Amino acid sequence: MKFSFSNEQEQFRTMLRRFLSEKSPVSEVRRLMATEQGWERDAWARLNSDLGLSAVHIPEAYGGQGFGFVELCIVMEEMGRALLCGPYFSSVVLAANAILNAGSEDQKQTLLPSIAAGETVAALAFTEENGVWDSSGVTLTAKAQGDGYRLDGVKSFVLDGHTADLIVVLARKPGTSGDEGLSFFTVRGDAKGLERRLLKSVDATRKLALLKFNAVEADLLGEAGAAAAPFARTLDQAAVCLANEMVGGADHLRQSALDYVSMRMQFGRPISSFQAIKHKCADMLVDVELAKAAAYYAAETAAEEAADLPAIASLAKACASDAFIQTAKETIQLHGGIGFTWDNDTHLWYKRAKSSEVFLGSPKYHRELLMQRWNV
Amino acid sequence: MSEMTEESVRAEVRAWVEANWNPEMDLVQWRNILADSGWGMPAWPKEWYGKGLSAVLAKAADSEFHKTGAIGAASSGVRLLAASTLFDHGSDFLKKKFLRRIITGEDNWCQLFSEPGSGSDLAGAMTRADLKDGKYIINGQKVWTTSAHHAHYGLLLARTDWNVPKHQGLSYFVIRIDQPGVSVQPLRQMNGHASFNQVFFTDAVVEPDHLVGSLGEGWKVATTTLMHERRGAADGIATAGRRGTKRTGRAYDQERAEIAINNEPYTWYPQRAGRADLIIERAKATGKNSDPVVRQEMAKLLTMYNAAQWMVRRARAAQQMGRPQGPEGSLGKLIGSHVARASNSVHTLISEADAMLTADDSPMNGVIAEILVSTPAASIAGGTDEIQRNIISERVLGMPKEPVTGMDRPFKDVPKNTVSQLPNKS
Ligand SMILES: Cc1cc2nc3c(=O)[nH]c(=O)nc-3n(C[C@H](O)[C@H](O)[C@H](O)COP(=O)(O)OP(=O)(O)OC[C@H]3O[C@@H](n4cnc5c(N)ncnc54)[C@H](O)[C@@H]3O)c2cc1C
Numbered sequence: 063m064k065f066s067f068s069n070e071q072e073q074f075r076t077m078l079r080r081f082l083s084e085k086s087p088v089s090e091v092r093r094l095m096a097t098e099q100g101w102e103r104d105a106w107a108r109l110n111s112d113l114g115l116s117a118v119h120i121p122e123a124y125g126g127q128g129f130g131f132v133e134l135c136i137v138m139e140e141m142g143r144a145l146l147c148g149p150y151f152s153s154v155v156l157a158a159n160a161i162l163n164a165g166s167e168d169q170k171q172t173l174l175p176s177i178a179a180g181e182t183v184a185a186l187a188f189t190e191e192n193g194v195w196d197s198s199g200v201t202l203t204a205k206a207q208g209d210g211y212r213l214d215g216v217k218s219f220v221l222d223g224h225t226a227d228l229i230v231v232l233a234r235k236p237g238t239s240g241d242e243g244l245s246f247f248t249v250r251g252d253a254k255g256l257e258r259r260l261l262k263s264v265d266a267t268r269k270l271a272l273l274k275f276n277a278v279e280a281d282l283l284g285e286a287g288a289a290a291a292p293f294a295r296t297l298d299q300a301a302v303c304l305a306n307e308m309v310g311g312a313d314h315l316r317q318s319a320l321d322y323v324s325m326r327m328q329f330g331r332p333i334s335s336f337q338a339i340k341h342k343c344a345d346m347l348v349d350v351e352l353a354k355a356a357a358y359y360a361a362e363t364a365a366e367e368a369a370d371l372p373a374i375a376s377l378a379k380a381c382a383s384d385a386f387i388q389t390a391k392e393t394i395q396l397h398g399g400i401g402f403t404w405d406n407d408t409h410l411w412y413k414r415a416k417s418s419e420v421f422l423g424s425p426k427y428h429r430e431l432l433m434q435r436w437n438v
Numbered sequence: 439m440s441e442m443t444e445e446s447v448r449a450e451v452r453a454w455v456e457a458n459w460n461p462e463m464d465l466v467q468w469r470n471i472l473a474d475s476g477w478g479m480p481a482w483p484k485e486w487y488g489k490g491l492s493a494v495l496a497k498a499a500d501s502e503f504h505k506t507g508a509i510g511a512a513s514s515g516v517r518l519l520a521a522s523t524l525f526d527h528g529s530d531f532l533k534k535k536f537l538r539r540i541i542t543g544e545d546n547w548c549q550l551f552s553e554p555g556s557g558s559d560l561a562g563a564m565t566r567a568d569l570k571d572g573k574y575i576i577n578g579q580k581v582w583t584t585s586a587h588h589a590h591y592g593l594l595l596a597r598t599d600w601n602v603p604k605h606q607g608l609s610y611f612v613i614r615i616d617q618p619g620v621s622v623q624p625l626r627q628m629n630g631h632a633s634f635n636q637v638f639f640t641d642a643v644v645e646p647d648h649l650v651g652s653l654g655e656g657w658k659v660a661t662t663t664l665m666h667e668r669r670g671a672a673d674g675i676a677t678a679g680r681r682g683t684k685r686t687g688r689a690y691d692q693e694r695a696e697i698a699i700n701n702e703p704y705t706w707y708p709q710r711a712g713r714a715d716l717i718i719e720r721a722k723a724t725g726k727n728s729d730p731v732v733r734q735e736m737a738k739l740l741t742m743y744n745a746a747q748w749m750v751r752r753a754r755a756a757q758q759m760g761r762p763q764g765p766e767g768s769l770g771k772l773i774g775s776h777v778a779r780a781s782n783s784v785h786t787l788i789s790e791a792d793a794m795l796t797a798d799d800s801p802m803n804g805v806i807a808e809i810l811v812s813t814p815a816a817s818i819a820g821g822t823d824e825i826q827r828n829i830i831s832e833r834v835l836g837m838p839k840e841p842v843t844g845m846d847r848p849f850k851d852v853p854k855n856t857v858s859q860l861p862n863k864s
Contacts (some may be wrong), residue, residue: 189791193790193791193792195791218791219791219794261795261799262795262796262797262798262799262800263794263795263796263799264793264794264795264796264800264807264810264811265794268794270794270795327555327853327854328556328557328558328559328562329558329559329562329840329842330559330562330842330843330844330852330853330854331843333558336824336840338824338827338828339824391779391814394628394814394818395814395817395818395822395823398557398558398818398822399552399557399581399582399634399818399819401814401818402627402628402814402815402818402819403625403626403627403628404625404626404627404628404630405625405626406628408628409628409811412628412811412814413811416786416793416794416810416811417793417794419786419793420786420789420790420791420793420794421791421794424786424787424790426731426732426787427790430731
C-alpha cells in the first residue's frame with residue numbers, strides 16, 4: 063500500500079477535510095493563534111468527541127482506535143492543510159509515541175487512554191536551548207532521590223510545553239553523554255519547581271515553550287538509561303508525521319495560488335495566461351507531488367515498522383521541507399502586493415513552512431542523516 | 439571642473455564641513471545651508487542646490503561627508519525619486535517649489551502608482567483626473583502606498599483621457615496629501631509593520647501647474663520614476679540601513695526624531711534585502727562557520743552579493759563615461775531579489791531552531807526573524823521579478839513583446855479588473 067490509499071482511507075480523508083474546513087476555518091486559526099495558549103479545551107474536546115482524532119493510531123488496548131501510521135499521516139496532512147490550532151503534534155505524535163515506544167505495559171495502560179481521549183494533553187520535552195534535535199544535545203539531569211527522581215535543567219522549543227497537562231522529559235544521568243544514561247520521565251504540567259514560559263515564535267500557530275526544571279520530582283518512564291533507542295524511533299516517526307503535515311500545507315498553498323492567478327487580471331488578461339505563471343504553477347505541482355510521494359511512502363514505511371524507517375523518515379522530512387518553503391515563497395510571489403499583507407492568509411502557511419523547515423532538524427541535517435543511514 | 443579629482447573633492451568637503459557644521463544648529467536651518475552650498479546633493483546641477491559632480495565624484499563627496507559625522511541632506515523614502523523625476527520632467531516652478539524642501543526634509547513624499555486593479559500593469563490605472571473650472575479633480579483609489587501616512591506630497595499617476603489607448607491617456611501630477619479629498623488608511627503587512635496604505639481620493643484637487651511633463655505624457659514620466667526606483671533598489675543591495683547616531687547636539691536630536699517618525703516605515707527595509715552583510719558575523723557567533731555545508735552556502739550567497747555590487751558599480755562607471763543608463767537597473771533589482779531569497783535561506787540554515795523564534799526571543803533581538811518574514815517583499819515591491827524579467831528580455835535583449843490586446847482601442851472600451859478583485863480572504 064505504499065503507492066495508493068485504500069477506499070476506506072480515501073473516505074476518511076474526505077470526511078476529515080470537510081470536518082476541518084468546518085471546524086477550523088482560517089478565521090478560527092487567526093483567533094486561536096492570537097491567544098497565548100494557542101488552542102482551546104472546548105474546540106479540542108469537540109475534535110476528539112466527534113471523530114476521536116487523538117485516538118487514531120493508539121492501539122485499542124490503550125483506549126485508541128488501533129489504526130496505523132498511514133491513518134495518522136492522513137490526519138497530519140489534513141491538519142497541515144487546515145493549519146489546525148490544537149496540541150495534536152505535541153500530544154498525539156510526540157508524547158504518545160514516546161510513551162508507546164518507551165513505556166512499560168503498565169505505564170501505557172495508565173497514561174495513554176486519557177491522551178487518546180484528548181482529556182490529557184501531553185508534550186515531549188527533548189530539545190534544549192542549544193537547539194540540537196537528537197539526544198547528543200541533552201544536558202538536563204535526572205538524579206535518583208528516594209524512590210523517585212529529580213530533574214534539573216532547561217528544555218526549549220517544547221511544542222505546547224506551556225499548556226500541556228503532562229510532560230514527557232528526556233533527561234540524562236549526571237556524568238553520561240551521547241546515547242548513554244538517557245531516560246524518559248513524566249512530570250505534571252503544574253509540578254513544583256517547573257517554570258514554563260511561552261516563547262515568541264515566527265509561526266504563531268505553533269506554540270513553543272521554554273521549561274526550566276529546578277529539582278522537579280519526576281516519574282521514570284520505561285527503563286532507566288535505555289531511552290536512546292525509543293527516543294530515536296519517536297523522532298523518526300515524528301519526522302514522517304511532520305513531512306505529511308507539510309505536504310498538506312504545501313498542497314493548500316499550491317491550490318490557493320492557482321485559484322488566485324486564475325481570477326487576477328493584468329494587461330487585459332488573466333495572469334494565469336502568462337507562460338511565466340503557468341511554468342511556475344507547473345513547477346509547484348512537481349514539487350508538491352514529489353513531496354507527497356515521499357511523505358506517503360514514509361507513512362507506509364512507519365506503518366510497517368520497516369528497518370529503513372530512519373533513512374526514509376529523513377528523506378521525507380528534507381523533501382517536504384524544501385517543497386513547502388518553495389511553494390510558500392512562490393504563493394506569495396504569485397499574489398503580488400496582496401500576498402505580503404497580513405489580511406491575506408498566505409503568510410500563515412508561509413510562517414508554518416518556515417518553522418517546519420527547521421523543526422525536528424533542517425533539510426541539511428536530514429540529508430546528512432540520510433547519507434549516514436544509507437551507509438554512504 | 440577638469441582639475442577635480444576624488445582627492446580634491448574629498449579635501450573640499452572636509453574643509454567646508456569644518457567651516458560650517460555646528461551640531462547645535464536647527465536641523466532645517468543646517469540643511470538649508472547645505473542646499474545653498476551644494477554639498478548636500480553633489481550630483482545635482484549647480485543651479486539646483488548641487489555641485490554638478492559626476493556620479494563617481496559625487497559618491498566620493500558623499501562618503502567623505504559621511505565620515506565627518508555631520509548630518510547630510512534628507513534622503514529617506516521616495517523623496518529622491520521625486521527629485522529625479524522633477525529633474526527629468528518637472529517645470530522650473532515645481533523644481534523651485536519642491537527641491538529645496540526635499541533636501542531639508544520638510545516635505546515627505548509617497549508614490550501613488552499602484553491600484554487594486556493595476557500593479558504590474560500600471561498603465562491600466564483607473565484613478566481619474568478631470569479638469570473642472572481650471573483645476574484637476576481626482577477620484578479613485580491607490581494601494582500599497584508606502585509612507586502615505588507621513589507624506590506631504592505624492593507622485594500621482596492618473597487618467598486624464600479615456601478616449602485614447604491606455605498608455606496615452608495618463609498624466610502625472612504632484613498632489614498634496616493633506617487635503618479633505620484624500621484619505622489614507624494603513625495596511626498591515628505579514629511582517630507586522632504597517633508601512634504601506636490605501637489612499638482614497640474623493641474630489642481631491644490638484645492645481646494645473648502641478649502637472650509633471652505634459653498632459654497625456656504620464657506614462658513616460660512614470661517610467662522615468664520606475665527606472666530610478668529600480669536603479670535605487672539595485673544600489674540598495676548593499677545598504678544596511680540608516681540608524682541614528684548617539685552623538686549629542688540639537689541637530690542630532692532632531693535627526694533622531696526624524697528617523698523615529700518619518701523613517702519608521704523603512705525600518706525593516708534592510709531586512710527585506712536579506713542582510714547578507716550579517717552572514718559571516720552570524721556564522722561565527724553560532725559556530726556554524728566550521729560546518730562545510732553551511733560554508734558552501736555562505737560562499738555562494740556572498741559571491742552573488744559581492745558580484746551584484748560590482749555589477750552596480752560597473753553600471754555607474756558606464757554612466758560616468760557618458761554611456762546611456764538604460765533598463766539595466768532591472769538587472770540589479772532582479773539580482774537583489776535573488777540575494778534576498780538566498781540570504782533568507784542561509785540565515786535559516788545558520789540559525790536552525792532559533793529561526794522559529796521572533797522578537798526578543800530571537801537572534802539579534804528580532805533582526806533575524808524580521809529577515810525571514812520580510813524578504814518576500816523584495817521580489818514584489820517596485821515591480822515584480824516577473825516584470826523585471828520581461829523588461830530585461832524585451833528591452834535589454836530585444837526579444838519580441840508578448841502579444842497585448844486593446845492597444846488599438848480607447849481605454850474606456852478595454853476589459854479591465856474591477857476594484858472588487860482585491861480579495862479580503864479572511
Ligand atoms: C512592500 C511594498 C511596498 C510597496 N510600495 C509601493 C508604493 O509606495 N507605491 C506604489 O505605487 N506601489 C507600491 N507597491 C506595489 C508594487 O509595486 C506592486 O505590488 C507590484 O508592482 C505588483 O503589482 P500587484 O501587487 O498588483 O501584483 P500583480 O500585478 O497582480 O501580480 C501578481 C503576479 O502576477 C505576475 N505577473 C503580472 N503580470 C505579469 C506578466 N506580464 N508576465 C508574468 N507575470 C506577470 C506578477 O509578477 C505577480 O507574480 C509596494 C509593494 C510592496 C510589497
